């Protein structure tokens with residue numbers, strides 16, 4: 704089981720070599736008839752091992768497109784995507800996704816849903832089943848292995864989706880507004896859950912969100928995107944200690960980070 708119970712109570716240690724290195728990414732969509740839409744232009748970002756970076760920006764600016772490029776689901780028109788020094792040219796087995804909707808298979812039990820990524824990799828082993836159960840325990844769903852998705856609330860389903868993403872020891876977790884469909888309280892619970900999983904597994908995370916407070920609460924760094932074509936307006940390092948506490952949301956440092964992000968997004972001056 705790769706989930707270590709030990710991790711420093713602060714953010715990840717920076718390595719000399721970045722875990723993820725995204726250089727001068729450009730994406731042009733061919734709309735046909737000689738028309739093109741430039742979604743991303745000259746976007747560069749480095750992601751350290753174990754780091755959580757939020758991608759915050761206006762709707763339609765290119766966040767999902769960037770995430771899909773990192774995932775190898777979309778090809779960049781120009782630029783380089785490197786993970787641990789290797790160029791990414793297609794979907795990678797060590798990456799995992801969590802989307803806004805949990806997308807569980809309704810005919811499979813909770814445990815069978817979580818084990819699915821192991822099945823398609825032909826890695827369904829006893830150790831894998833143990834890991835799935837340990838993850839369920841971690842997200843507070845022990846005892847729910849044999850239930851079906853329809854018997855769970857939206858928040859519980861999203862926790863199952865998180866277990867499914869982590870069951871195969873993903874080293875990079877790509878999250879696209881994963882908690883956007885949840886109510887405020889459930890979302891806060893999921894924030895703490897994600898941070899505790901990150902602390903135990905040291906998984907690196909790119910997290911797309913529209914929410915300024917979500918980005919500040921979760922992140923080591925908030926990457927504020929410009930309007931389309933997307934580039935990074937600014938990287939805001941969040942110098943609040945981990946583990947994060949909800950009380951921090953009312954501290955001056957937290958609100959100052961929120962204000963800076965709001966300024967960059969043109970919401971306040």
Ligand SMILES: Nc1ncnc2c1ncn2[C@@H]1O[C@H](COP(=O)(O)OP(=O)(O)OP(=O)(O)O)[C@@H](O)[C@H]1O
Nearest residue numbers: 732740742760761762763764765766767768769931
């Ligand atoms: N396959 C495609 N073909 C043409 N245009 C596309 C395609 N995919 C995305 N786009 C365009 O690229 C731009 C960026 O889209 P993207 O989904 O990356 O934005 P986003 O920042 O994730 O938006 P949101 O926050 O609303 O989800 C949009 O204008 C979108 O219409």
